[in-house]
Amino acid sequence: MAKLYKRSYIFIGLLFLFLHGFLPLMAQDATDSTNTGNRAAPPVSIAQSVLDSLAGDTLRPKWIDDLQRFGEIEEVKSQREYKEGRISIRQNELLSLLKKTIGEAKLYLRDGIDTVGVARELEKSMAYFAIVKDGVFENKGSNQTQRNLSVSASILAELYKTMAHRQQTLNKYANDLIGFKDKLDSLNSDPVLYRFSSDSATTVHYVGRLLLTAREIVPADSSLKQAITRVQDLQLKLDPMVFTLRSALEDIERYRKDLSEKTFSREFNNIWGPVGYSRPFREILQFSWAKEKLAFSFYIRDYAGRFMLFFALLALCYLFIRALRRSILREGLHEGTSEAQLVTKYPLHSAILVVSGIFQFIFPSPPFVIACLFWLAPAISLCFIFSNYVTPYWMRFWITLILFFVLACVVNLVLQASRTERYIMLALAFAGAIYTAFVLMSKRKNELREKYILYFIGFVTVMEIASVLFNAFGRHNLAKTFLISGFAGVVIAILFLWTVRLLNQLLRLANVVYRHTDQKFQLLNFQKVGTEVPRFFYVLLVLGWFILVGRNFYSFRMLSDPLNSFLSRERTLGQYDFTINSLLIFTLILVCATLLSRIVSYFATETPTQGDAKKGRLAWGSWILLIRIFIICLGLFLAFAATGIPIDRITIILGALGVGVGLGLQSLVNNLVSGLIIAFEKPVNVGDIIEINGKSATMKSIGFRSSIVVSVDGACIIIPNGELLSQHLVNWSMNKNIKRVELDVGVAYGTNLEKVKTILTDILSDDDRIMPVPVPLVVARSFGDNSINFKMIFWVHNIREHLMVTSDIISKTDRAFTSSGIVIPFPQRDIHVRDMPTTPPAKPEA
Template sequence: MNNLNKFLLFTFLFVVLNTWAQGTPSSVLQTKFQKEKKLDSLMQILHAENLKENRENYDLNVLLSEQNSSFNGINQQIQKAKVILKEGIDYKGFTSELALLIEWKEKCVKGIINDKSKIQTVRELTTTSILLNELLKRTNFQLQQISVNNQALSGIQRRIDSMAISKVFYQIPIQEVPKKNYYQQMALMTKDLSFANQNLKNAIDSIQKLEVKGNKFKFDLESDIALVNFARKELNLKMKSGISDVVESKEAYLSLVENFKHSFVKGYLLFVFYVANQSGILGLLVFFIIGLTFYLRVIRSKYKEVNLFGNLKYPVHALNYPLLSAILIMISIFQFFLPSPPFVFMAFLWIICGIALTIILKKAENKYWYWIWIAFFILNNIVFQDNLLLLYSQNEARFIAFLSLIGIILGLFIFSNRKKTGKEITEKSLRVGLIIFIVFEFIALILILFNNYNLGKILMANGYFTIFIVYQLRWAYRISNDILNLSLYFSKSEEDLEKDPNNELNAEKNLKVSGFTYALFAVGWYVLISRNSYSFQNFTEPIIESIYQKRQFGEFTFSFDNLFLFFFILFMSGLSTRIVSFLTTESNSNGSSAKKSGLGSWLLLIRIAIITLGVLIAFISIGIPMDKIALMISALSVGIGFGLQNVINNLVSGLIIAFEKPINLDDIVEVGGNMGKMKSIGIRSSVITTWDGADVIIPNGDLLSQHLVNWTMGSNRRRFEIDLGVAYGSDLNQVKTIITNVLMEHELILKNPTPMVWVTKFGESSIDFVIKYWVPHFNFGNDVRNDIIIAIDIAFKINGIEIPFPQQDVHIQSNIGIDTEGDTKETEN
């Protein structure tokens, strides 16, 4: 009998006994009372049993729920570990790469730290220092990946272990069915747990061993870098003292072929590692080259649309060679932001830049200066190859002296012909660069002759690099200035265009270079030729470290490079909106531009999206998390809501205009008594150009709150009216026929709807007509009105129909006798 049946039985007996007791004598009642006490005792026993049974059921359910949750949790962690182990952690790849790094490191320091040579060269020490730093960057990157993998697996192992020691797993359910399920789950979990623990342990042990080995190699690298830098310091002091650094022993040096092989291996390794470590900024360089190329092609298409491209007297090198111009400009800019670029990589960029400049100069310079550039470019390429040789050889020293002598002869030849027609040195930067080149080559020749190899090679190479840098920066600046002026030409007003009726841009005016720009050129030249030298790096390293150093401001961590990145992203987002606005314009024949009505107010949304995305990326780049950004925005919104209500109203109205599109660019609108064409739709305000030429700036809130009339929203077709009167006595049917024929003959008047001619009333001086007709576009209305009035006037004159002018009959009544005598008397007196 279950508990419910027992409870019902006892309840029934209690009711029966209680009913029977109400009609029973007292002696019997006492007996009944004793029976009731026994009944209460039985009820208490029953309740206790029910409570115990319910509590056991509850405990069992709680246990089963916790066990199921724990089993599921530990199974998830085991499956996660299996997935990670199946996908594979590339610690084996780093093992093989680490072996290569160790081998390459030993080759790098050979002759500098191990088996030290009798002569150390600046190029060898500088290349070795940069290569070791690139190896260190690669090692740090791999160690960081290994550390992340180690932490991920160790975290999974800790979570599995912490869950496996839970007491929940070791409580066996009492009931048979849950007990069987528990045994099955426990068996499966034990098997999987054993497998996962073993694999995780093996993986973690391998990673930790590799991490220890990688850290040891990292410490060795740092030690070698310190030793190489010390050698660079000693050699730098030796060069400053002017002591000869060539040992008079032929057995101390490699042959030219051995020197080339040694230099090629180091240069190749350095190039590959630098490209791999700086893939981000190099990808950005390629992106900007592609973007500028596309921009220049758009500008060229705009000039072709308005038939100005073929007649431009302004230099159009950028439009003729958009890709080459983009390569020249972007490499000239990005070369200053590359972190410690090795010479082998800079030589690669300079050769690409030189090829682009050679093609551009073929049409930009006269033959004399073009061949001068060709000569310098060929010599620079030879110097590039020579500068890649890292070790000393006597044949190379003689070759350096030969290059210095060739440079002196070429420089003196150009300088002596500077006053001849067509050979003038008009650029101040080129004149100064040529003098520096001649001085450097002369000193280099003397140093090589006196066995000062390192300083002589540095001056020889830097002399040639000076001419190359002068050409590169000069033409990059010139073409950038041309691009700016060619772009701004489309934003000129009609008044500015009237000052330039032949659509010619003044080239000489745009070639002026300020003193500040020359100073920037000088600083840029010094940075490019000396930034890999020990003195320059010794001076700039503390500054660079302070820029990249993390600083704490309350809970916020920042560095100056992040701040620079923050403002750079904001600047680029603002510039991007202007570029997008420019690229979405259509060029008119008069040189002005108008927005494409196809984009319309969607352009506003695009600009808002770019700015919003730029602001979010800027805040994220500086290290501010999204929850903090949301908190800042919510805090600012309160103050903005109270203090900038009108501004916010206009901003929101701008968004409403962008989405609902009640107006579009180039629409003919009328608002607040101002009628004209929509010139722009901004975030806060919009601009209407009236027929008088004035630009009326109207807040977006006013556009929505006032009665806005859009004449071209639904259709560009518009109806126009002309009021006309003919003299009394004219044949009205003939008049109506003449007007109808004139209307039907005009090609811009739509035939559907049909033009209408109505006689409206008898006027004071004429019988009045009204003419109503439709034109395909609002802009044609006044021109068509002009043509119709002239044609009607001619037709009326031919048919003898008079158009009367207003007439009035004036009747003057006068009494001659009034005041005549008085006037006569007054006259007589």
């Protein structure tokens, strides 16, 4: 608007100058015409003269030059103002970008990597690597040991994984910092920032903004420089560390491969020969303890979630066995069946044995110290289970075997060979071989509960004899492998045998206790479980035993590594990349979610006994559907997340399925949505007494698509959820299960009616099953054909008792009326005979 006003003033000025020069010219022309005869010049000649003067044909007036100069000045001024406007716009953009970049850089520096923590972690890794080097790259002795190489490799793999991850994170952090620094330098070096306006007021205002921005840039730029310097210093230390760890891992793998190729070759002198390398046994124990502790802590940290799952399963199993024991004691099923119910005698120890035996396989390649704990804890628990069950001889055998196993584990934790260790191994293997051979030759084998254990005792004898021979002739690695495999093999075998036995007992007892449970929701058919262990369990037992014992041999990796490579190899199908491992994980998660959902329904739909608090048990029954839906949805989400399937592809599939749902699955969707409405609004709960189609029934379960009710005659009726909501449903339990009862009775004419009312009122008041409020009512209703009719109106506390209450009231009323001389009349009719025959009928002719 200001520019418009300015241009208007310029136009008025030009018009004034034009008139100022044009009017005198016209006056001069008029004077010339008067002097020449007073003839007026034609308008055309006047206009022509003006044009000629403008064209320069005549003498150029001064106002023309002024007008031209003014135009040139205004042109230059307008162009300068336009350029300054564009520069001002660009300057505002640059200042905004600078402030935005400074803010992002400050936030990134604040939330970025803790370089001090990374430096501290790097120092720890260096210290750990110094521990790993002992016995492998330093103080190697005359030969390596497989145990030392195995533990060192696990520690180095963890260190390398951690440091490589830190390296990638640090490189990304450094690139981001350099990107912020480069962006600030690029914006700050733009020459437009340093162009100032010709207007002094505008220049002063812009210089102020520029100074404020510069005050923010300087500390941010300094912080970025310092952060970049720290990160680059860390990179100079971290990159060689990662390279060193990777090289050390490759060297250890080469050492292990060389040892495996020379399995039966001599590694040391004979045990009676000279000592080739001597190192104090105490030092060997110290660095072995340090390495085992590192391997233990790293594995616990990496698989903390699986350990939490393991202990959660242990707690659930313990609670289930304890609940099973209480049910057995409550129902009196424990008499005379102590051997068959051994699993419930010690719930905690049984849970440890069952869960450790089955779920230890969820831990991939655990360190030996963790594997020892998985075997030692159930072995101690089995001692409690064996008490007062096995004979004292075999109880002593089991305790002795545990002691041998513990000693073998301690020896196996020693990571470097020495003459002292070899003597200990020799004595332990020799003692184990002699003891197990003596047990095999004893006459107590008939007392053994499980005959298969004899085969594993023979296995120990053979393995320990082989360990003695290999140790004596300098095959140290092979001797130690045979030593621990023998004792661990028999302990694992006995643990597995009793795990299967206790699991079978657990399932069989569950069939006895939960025999009334709805078969639809049972996870297993307990009635098929017999007194003997199924052979299928033994197949799994042998397979698991081979896996656990085979981990002690390096050659086991020759079989497991190709299998792992096959399962983890990436494959492509169309535009989707997958591995067999991911498919197995996807299936496993879905199966576990489904099983967990069915387990929840299985225990939630248990029919309570009379001694249970039914309301407390059934109060949460209506939430089972929501819990099952949540478990299934969570399982689907985790399954897709674990396999890396993009969510957008799932939405495409769901969109395609939506068309089919809209066309042909309206009824199914209606029932599913109705199930959700029932679960949220709760018009009916599990355990409620309802009336449907004029028949009473009890709500048993609410499913995804349909619900199950049990009628009074015992039939299970499956009702789609949509129909359950669409019809007029009577819910007696919604009003606390109370019911109004009406009972009619008639007395003969002439009876004292007040006496009748008093008798009936007393009968109703004396029954505790009848509610005092509302007050029971007795009224004379009508005059009947044969009696005066009374009506008794009362409320019962529980609808399930209304039939029994009605029956008792009728019996009491009959007795009271009889003793009081009150007659309950029966219908009477008078028969009038109009005609009677007087003569007998004629006899027919012969």
